[in-house]
Amino acid sequence: MRNVFLLLVAAAFLSGAQPLYSQEEVGADNPMSRLQEAFRNAADKVENFVVSIDVERDASKPETADEEAPKPVLGREAQKRPGKYYRRPKGPVSGILISADGYIYTSWYNVRGDNIERIMVTLPDGSRLKAQRLGWDENTDIAVLKVDGKDMPHAEFTATDHLKPGHFVIVVGRGDDRLSLTVNSGIVSAVNRLEGRAIQIDAALNYGNTGGLVIDIDGKALGIACHVSDRAVTGQNSGVGFFTPQSKLAENLPLMKKGAVIPKEKKPFLGVQASDGAKDIEGAEVVRVLPNTPAAEAGMQDGDIVVEFNGSKIIDWDSLREEIAKTIVGQAVKLKVKRADKIVELDLTMGEKP
Amino acid sequence: MAKRLLIVLILAVILPCSAALAQEDDATGFARDVQKQLADLVAKVSPAFVNFGGGSGIVVSPDGLVITNNHVAGRSNNWTVRMPGGPNGKRFTAKMLWKDTTGDIAVLQLETNGEKVPYIDMADSDKIRVGEFAVALGTPFMTANEDSVPTVSFGIVSAIHTNRGGYSDAIQTDAPVNPGNSGGPLINMKGELLGINGQIRVRFPYRVNTGIGLAIPTNQIKRFMETYKEVKDGSVVYHGMVNGLDLKKEPACAKGALVEKIKKDSTAEKAGFKVGDIITKVNEYDIYNYVRFHGVVGTYPEKSALQVTLLRDGEEKTLAVTLDRRGGGRASQVKSNPKAAFLGVVFSQVPNNDGVELQQVVPNTPADKAGMKAGDIITEFDGKKIENPDDIRKALGEKKPGDKVKVKVQRDGETLELEVELEARGNR
Numbered sequence: 001m002r003n004v005f006l007l008l009v010a011a012a013f014l015s016g017a018q019p020l021y022s023q024e025e026v027g028a029d030n031p032m033s034r035l036q037e038a039f040r041n042a043a044d045k046v047e048n049f050v051v052s053i054d055v056e057r058d059a060s061k062p063e064t065a066d067e068e069a070p071k072p073v074l075g076r077e078a079q080k081r082p083g084k085y086y087r088r089p090k091g092p093v094s095g096i097l098i099s100a101d102g103y104i105y106t107s108w109y110n111v112r113g114d115n116i117e118r119i120m121v122t123l124p125d126g127s128r129l130k131a132q133r134l135g136w137d138e139n140t141d142i143a144v145l146k147v148d149g150k151d152m153p154h155a156e157f158t159a160t161d162h163l164k165p166g167h168f169v170i171v172v173g174r175g176d177d178r179l180s181l182t183v184n185s186g187i188v189s190a191v192n193r194l195e196g197r198a199i200q201i202d203a204a205l206n207y208g209n210t211g212g213l214v215i216d217i218d219g220k221a222l223g224i225a226c227h228v229s230d231r232a233v234t235g236q237n238s239g240v241g242f243f244t245p246q247s248k249l250a251e252n253l254p255l256m257k258k259g260a261v262i263p264k265e266k267k268p269f270l271g272v273q274a275s276d277g278a279k280d281i282e283g284a285e286v287v288r289v290l291p292n293t294p295a296a297e298a299g300m301q302d303g304d305i306v307v308e309f310n311g312s313k314i315i316d317w318d319s320l321r322e323e324i325a326k327t328i329v330g331q332a333v334k335l336k337v338k339r340a341d342k343i344v345e346l347d348l349t350m351g352e353k354p
Numbered sequence: 355m356a357k358r359l360l361i362v363l364i365l366a367v368i369l370p371c372s373a374a375l376a377q378e379d380d381a382t383g384f385a386r387d388v389q390k391q392l393a394d395l396v397a398k399v400s401p402a403f404v405n406f407g408g409g410s411g412i413v414v415s416p417d418g419l420v421i422t423n424n425h426v427a428g429r430s431n432n433w434t435v436r437m438p439g440g441p442n443g444k445r446f447t448a449k450m451l452w453k454d455t456t457g458d459i460a461v462l463q464l465e466t467n468g469e470k471v472p473y474i475d476m477a478d479s480d481k482i483r484v485g486e487f488a489v490a491l492g493t494p495f496m497t498a499n500e501d502s503v504p505t506v507s508f509g510i511v512s513a514i515h516t517n518r519g520g521y522s523d524a525i526q527t528d529a530p531v532n533p534g535n536s537g538g539p540l541i542n543m544k545g546e547l548l549g550i551n552g553q554i555r556v557r558f559p560y561r562v563n564t565g566i567g568l569a570i571p572t573n574q575i576k577r578f579m580e581t582y583k584e585v586k587d588g589s590v591v592y593h594g595m596v597n598g599l600d601l602k603k604e605p606a607c608a609k610g611a612l613v614e615k616i617k618k619d620s621t622a623e624k625a626g627f628k629v630g631d632i633i634t635k636v637n638e639y640d641i642y643n644y645v646r647f648h649g650v651v652g653t654y655p656e657k658s659a660l661q662v663t664l665l666r667d668g669e670e671k672t673l674a675v676t677l678d679r680r681g682g683g684r685a686s687q688v689k690s691n692p693k694a695a696f697l698g699v700v701f702s703q704v705p706n707n708d709g710v711e712l713q714q715v716v717p718n719t720p721a722d723k724a725g726m727k728a729g730d731i732i733t734e735f736d737g738k739k740i741e742n743p744d745d746i747r748k749a750l751g752e753k754k755p756g757d758k759v760k761v762k763v764q765r766d767g768e769t770l771e772l773e774v775e776l777e778a779r780g781n782r
Binding site for chain 1: 380381382384385386388389392393394395396397400407429430431432433434447489494495497498500501503504505506507508529530531532560562563
């Protein structure tokens, strides 16, 4: 009796119900399926090179000596502060095997700081190995780790000269469970960014896939996803992301393998945001004075118009930028600003660009 | 026989492999073709990008007409802008022709000394279909500052006819758009301008893309460019509205917009509108509810002559109406004064100037403490009637931190009266 009922139900479904969409109609090799096939294939090709990294920190200590433990930042301040915008979340990050004997690239931000107790790497086969942090380059945001191993599958990087804005890119990282791949797609947004140190992409980058591998549609390794940090104004998943390309990776690899640290280039910093290009005003109009910067300490105010910097006349923001670039960190400079139709003189010491 | 069997076996082993390989190459090859097409398009349209420093713009005519957002360029009538070319970009002087402070559009003229400049065509934005691909060019987070080569992002059109205050007929896109993309183009797969990117929805307090960007459609901009083609002195131009026409707020109504009230001696009365009319069309545009009515009317400049089709007692009638001036938006970004009275809300205009809608109530601010909620509509502030964002800015400007103010809000059809104790803005 029950079987008859089931048969009736099945018959009702078979006769009346039609799926809204069937592959028979569109064919298995329709353009969308082929496109998705290409993305899957590309990611499959590099699966074995992508590792998961656990960075175990002593939470009671700050990351670096010159920096307090992060405070939550809210509201307008979050956009103004040159310091931290976001908080480093817990959880594993990504890295890439680059040699048969266990060298690994990751983002420097992932392994930055003095409070690291242990770095553990999970390989694609599930084995967990203790890793050593070797050198890093603060400008390209790249660090080199080492695990013990031999005959390990590893990525070979391709030059990125052929890459054009509009080309597909895929970012491959490891997920929360340390074994699942994370694959995010996007396009090349620009090929020359951060003074040539990075290529910009619109794929979603976040704390988990930073240090992950950026590949093209052929599955060729282009570079390492970088510059996602608690100091990045671009935040996570904004569609503005960067990777360090092969040529920049190769530049300092021998040094980093030996444990060398390439520090951030010191750039002079005033600490103001200006409106670019508005010409009705002669001078450089300061839209915002950033807190805790040389400009703020010298008493500069929102709305001030810089008319003289270090003895040179300032006609617009360009000329101010040029004059700032001529100074060095720590240099004392005199500044004239127009404030409510009065000229105010300020003394300040150039800071370092964060 | 044995040999033949061996061959068959080998074939059997080889064939499936090579078939799989061929399929993979085919798929990858197809994807390469797609990306080549996108890269070629990007290469063609990028030279028309204009870098306003903190914002973006696009050239739409060979003699150098530039469109951007009013909130990018509105505060100055003369600009130095950059376009791609050379290591630092090419510099041009641009002069403001006119600005639309409500619709957030500014149109400028590049000084090209008779030289032709790269430009893109303007699409017919009425033909946009949800799901079509879109490319955004811009300088999000000032990324294009070094060489003025734009940042390119890719996505689809998520929705059309999104009505958000001055953006009354916006194109919604999931192409990543961030602070600095403002004023930049949203472009279709023919390389034509669909709209000008100008707003993003963000998750407080982070000003980064969440997958919702709004662009002002080209057909609205074209209407203004046509109407104000003789305006070249940087003046403010205005949107239109029908004074005295109150529509019933039934967002779900799909048949049209129902006229609920008509003010005496108003434009609506003079044009012949009657209570009970169901508006079904404005010019060629179908009207399915009151939001869409305001959305369509919001795309026309003041003094535009519109044909309104309506149903009265079951019969179709057409009325001619000339639009009144709609209240202005902000002249440009207002500088925040830390000593000013602060409420702690993000608001937008409600269709027909019936108040301002709270889009966000910032936690731990006077508005939050007073019990205001996102979605509330402020209709009265300190005894003053609030019709549009300007009214509330003005009313708030007259108050000091510490003042207690009575605020009337509408929530779920009810009117509530709340008391807010204003605080100093500080660095918020």
